[in-house]
Amino acid sequence: MRKFLAVVLLSLLSVVAVNAKPLVKKSAAKGTPKAAANKVTVTVTSFQFTPKTITVAVGTTVVWFNKEGRHTIEADKGEFKSEVLTDGKSFEFTFSKAGKYAYHCGFHGEAGGKDMAGTVVVK
Numbered sequence: 460m461r462k463f464l465a466v467v468l469l470s471l472l473s474v475v476a477v478n479a480k481p482l483v484k485k486s487a488a489k490g491t492p493k494a495a496a497n498k499v500t501v502t503v504t505s506f507q508f509t510p511k512t513i514t515v516a517v518g519t520t521v522v523w524f525n526k527e528g529r530h531t532i533e534a535d536k537g538e539f540k541s542e543v544l545t546d547g548k549s550f551e552f553t554f555s556k557a558g559k560y561a562y563h564c565g566f567h568g569e570a571g572g573k574d575m576a577g578t579v580v581v582k
C-alpha cells in the first residue's frame with residue numbers, strides 16, 4: 460500500500476512538473492527587452508489634428524495617421540512636408556532637434572496655426 464501511494468505521489472509530482480514548464484518559459488520571455496518604440500501618433504481627420512499640440516522627447520518619431528479625407532502635413536518653416544495623404548495613409552517624421560514645430564494641412568489650414576493646424580513641441 461505504501462509503495463502504491465508513493466508511486467501515485469511521484470506520478471502526481473511529475474504531472475505538476477510538466478504543467479509548470481510553460482509557466483517557467485512565460486516568465487523568462489517577460490524579461491526579454493522590447494525594441495524601443497519611441498513613436499507617437501497624431502490622428503488626422505477632417506478637419507483637425509488630434510491631439511492638436513503634442514510634446515515629445517528629442518529623437519521621437521511622430522506618425523500622422525490619416526483616418527479620412529485628403530490632407531498634407533507641412534511644417535510652417537519647411538522642416539518636413541508629406542505627400543497628399545489619402546484614407547488610411549500615414550506620414551512620419553523623426554524630430555532630432557529640440558524646438559517648436561508648427562505645421563498645417565496644405566488644403567485646410569495655413570501657417571500660423573490657422574484652421575487645420577497643429578504643433579509638435581520637442582524637448
Ligand SMILES: [Cu+2]
Pocket residue numbers: 506529530531564565566567568575
Ligand atoms: Cu486637411
